[in-house]
Amino acid sequence: MRALLLSLTAYVLMNTTPSPAEEGMWTFDNLPLQRLQGRYGFTPTEAWLDHVRLASVRFEDGGSGSFVSAGGLVLTNHHVALGQLQKVSNSAMDYVKSGFYARTAAEELKCPDLELNVLVSMENVTARIQRAVKAGMSEEEGLKARKAEIAKVEKDSTDSTGLRSEVVTLYQGGEYWLYRYKKYTDVRLVFAPEQQIAFFGGDNDNFTYPRYDLDMALFRVYENNQPVHPKEYLKWNRAGAGAGELVFVSGNPGSTSRQQTMAEIEMERDHVLPLVLKIYSRRLEVAQRYAAQGPEQNRQAGRQIFGLMNSLKAFRGMYQGLLDKDLIAKKQKEETDFRRLVASRPEWQKEYGSAWDAIAQAEKNYLGMVKTRRFYSPRWSRLMDMALTIVQYVSEIKKADGVRLEGYHDSQLESLKFRLFSSAPVYPQLEEALLEGNLEMALEELGPEDPFIRSVLNGRSPSEVAKDAVEGSKLADPAFRKALAEGGEAAVQAARDPLIALARRIDPFDRQMIKRYEAEVESIEVPAGEKIGKARFAVYGKSEYPDATFTLRLSYGTVKGYPMNGTEAPPHTTFYGLYDRAYSFHLNPPYDLPQRYQERKQQFDLSTPLNFVSTCDIIGGNSGSPVINRNGELVGLIFDGNIESLVGDYVYSDARSRAVAVHSGAMIEALRKLYDAAPLADELEGKE
């Protein structure tokens, strides 16, 4: 689930010039203060940084957000809220389509499984983790020791603080940090516009600019059935940020590969991405075929289809980037220069010099399991995913914490159960279609003689297997899932639920691949990555930022148009542009307008800025991040990157990459004039 959502939206990156001023997704402990002071005359104080960090919120299903009122309102994107919007909707009331506004606290809708986290502390635990690997250990033993120590650090912290605790690997293992989060699980939907205006222009306009989307949603966070009053929240600045103004983005970029070696990049380009594109295309086809059956099916599959199209467009952009010979040459040169510097000192060469070849060997080992690793773990269907989780959960929790599969450590169980026992609706026919498609593709890709296929299909067709497993299963009922999980290994082994039975057949294959990947790839790459991380510190000092890890980062840049299409893309767009694009396509989808936008177009100021761009360095996972001015006020809401930014997962992009945000003024204007939500606007503007 996270993998999918992390790929959502904005892929934006750095410039081609060496370390341009706007480059970087910085950890809060290591900001480029000199550059900020030198270029903008601004040095954030500790208080400023604490304010921004504590107002920032991570959405566990894959996005970012921020506290924006004293009454606990959290702002994020509509497309980050989309999963929950669909879960609180039903065939009679589709809030994805109609939008939603709770005029009173009583009308707010509680989300079934939305977990938000606020980063409350950061502690460097590098020495402790690295010490766990003793001299003389084999690579596999070293990997196990490291993992066990990480689990222990997390468990100790959870036990002693009650906070969600995660050890984060930065700089490929050059550093390990313990991040502690204040967690919120009572989150209620307050406002969302119609998806048609949040995602105006649909897949066509996704990852492009100029843009005209009101991609926003508002939740309210509760504790003990009372709205929280967050210690820090962002004051709303309706005027927004002007062209040339310094702005910051505080959020959780999901993943980048900028410090990967050429061997890893070539593997991605030649094997992983082509397969991923094929898989996503097929999943999309399956979901679209299901949706084509009728409006209710279309509603049920809407979230999937949005996410898949979004990811496909992003991955295609990344893939095109990797096919660009100039980009690859630049990346190659960076690595060559780095290795030459390492080789220039014998002690460095001795300590770190072997790491690149080791990783190249690990990638070779990986080649043989690229397909099986994916198809032995068939998780397109959420129900199948949950069945596998239950089967693995009951077995893993019997083991010592340090040796469990990733995801089943003590510190992770609370969140796991929150998701697993969610009351969110399940649509069995959609699940069946997805499982069937997943098994069908596995059969095509692996062939009928593959042991996984023989065991799982056992001579039957994917369609029959999926039908039997889903139709006869009670797993759609959260109480049933809970009973099973709490029943323990014996109960699960004895269970006659056909989906659980299927999961039992799949489980050994999934474990086999995890084990093989650990032994042949991870156990080599993790220590080699650590070496490269350390080499980077030795050679360049700590002047760089680590690759993104879906943890809190601060980016900075300026509001700025860029050369496009033979002319200039403007720093911001207006509501006039929304109507231009809609009428330019005769209001045909995806350029149709919700009714209220047609009726009220004379009743508000169409010159109000709607979206704007900045040079801030962001990527998928940053969706929903606040754009903040130097006073620590909210001036915008990140929701996308432009098309020029898509190549940037691996290499610095050029001066045309931009982060796209909703303007703070547009949100207020829309709430007041289009949604009759003045009380909400008042709360945001602190006018209560």
Added chain:
Amino acid sequence: MRALLLSLTAYVLMNTTPSPAEEGMWTFDNLPLQRLQGRYGFTPTEAWLDHVRLASVRFEDGGSGSFVSAGGLVLTNHHVALGQLQKVSNSAMDYVKSGFYARTAAEELKCPDLELNVLVSMENVTARIQRAVKAGMSEEEGLKARKAEIAKVEKDSTDSTGLRSEVVTLYQGGEYWLYRYKKYTDVRLVFAPEQQIAFFGGDNDNFTYPRYDLDMALFRVYENNQPVHPKEYLKWNRAGAGAGELVFVSGNPGSTSRQQTMAEIEMERDHVLPLVLKIYSRRLEVAQRYAAQGPEQNRQAGRQIFGLMNSLKAFRGMYQGLLDKDLIAKKQKEETDFRRLVASRPEWQKEYGSAWDAIAQAEKNYLGMVKTRRFYSPRWSRLMDMALTIVQYVSEIKKADGVRLEGYHDSQLESLKFRLFSSAPVYPQLEEALLEGNLEMALEELGPEDPFIRSVLNGRSPSEVAKDAVEGSKLADPAFRKALAEGGEAAVQAARDPLIALARRIDPFDRQMIKRYEAEVESIEVPAGEKIGKARFAVYGKSEYPDATFTLRLSYGTVKGYPMNGTEAPPHTTFYGLYDRAYSFHLNPPYDLPQRYQERKQQFDLSTPLNFVSTCDIIGGNSGSPVINRNGELVGLIFDGNIESLVGDYVYSDARSRAVAVHSGAMIEALRKLYDAAPLADELEGKE
């Protein structure tokens, strides 16, 4: 003058696929009727073609237009009308800036030197011209004989019909046609909007789309002081053309090089275009420095600056295209295939096979005079141009018609005098600045020892020479020019006017270059081109259209958006988009709006289509061409090509090239709601 204006606006071309359906600028005698019928089920009748041809108008200063009312209204672009607009303006009343509308016939403004022509007949004279070159003639003798025969055909026709008569070389000399035109010289300005809305977005948005320009102007044509009632005019169709609809463009594309050989293309890429870019940049710099002196100077140089920026952007696009290795490879392959086919039959090879090498030799000869040919004929200053014309005119008209310099044949004299004796204002200080810049650049490029520089500067600075020549000259007075020209060679030789004296010093250098170019380049290229033209007929039949020659052509295509910027460019834009772009840049130039557009934005339908794109194949010179539907009605007004179209002078472009037009509905809506010009709109819509 024509060279400059021809480079204005739209450079649009053909698709990459072999002979895509929309490719081609067809002569009216040879339309691809089968393709039209096959693809669109439409075969234009003779009557339809006559209607369109006789409603089409050529603007002699470099554009196209059409009759659009029974009362003789002619529609063209604002930027085609710009030269005349400036000539009827003065420091007190700047119609370029303010726009103009004549509410009554009395208010119409007569243009000082605007000549319009309508193509009334076409006659194939290939045999007659080709017969003039006898066996045994040297190449130079052949060239002279051909030129003499062309002059004779033109003179005979002018004498016998009174019509403007021109022999047009098509297919590189594969065909020669005598075109006869009905000429109009009493043309009066009726309507022009503010330049700011005609050219909204300025140089930034020039050659781009989506676009929001009201690039229109209306003239009325008179004869004997009465409005003409043209035999054919285009009925106005306010609804315009919808997406996917078949449309035609009838106009005068200036020049293309699609059938040039690789030797010619490489010469352009490596020598001619780089020099041209350098010259235009310098001219622009000179004009801008002059304009920076004050608002009146800015007004005086406005037309120059517009044209130079426009040409520079176009030439840069063409140059970028020629640097594209894929494009060049495609072009090379076309030539290789063509030559292989020629070589496949011994009789073809014998007749035509040597032509390519001959042209390559001619290009080599040309290399030595690329610079001198331009700088020995310094015509940046219109006054200097007129002085040179007078000096050459009095000498040329004494010779037999057939041996005169091009431009001085009997059939051309009437138009020459119309321009030369024009009452249009001359701004001596601007002329001086341009002449100075021209001589300065000549000095830098040729060096102080060049014989031209030694003779013309004679030890003085370009500044001194220009100052003396312009300040003491009376040539700004049309009566003085007329007296001189009519005074004949003796009078001109004796004249003490310093600009005429300077022209006398320049004249031998200019003639020397014309002669050398004829002897070493033209005399080889003309017969070789003829061979290639004939070879093309032999190999491919007459299934192709000839390169553009600023003569009437018909293009066809469909209204159609295209992939752009990661999404879709719409088939048309609306007035909403105009306001979006204006407010996105805070109304800062070049995105400011005329006052009336700010005041009246609530008073008209902003969803009215403003500009639209079609796949019609056009290029500079097509500016002002009508876009016509299959009923022969006017649905739009060509004014530009998109940025993707700029590479297309030499090679077919891709599926993203588009012709950009003003929508017929936008013009009516603006006339009625913004300009209070209902009577004019009524006349256009035939509602009188």
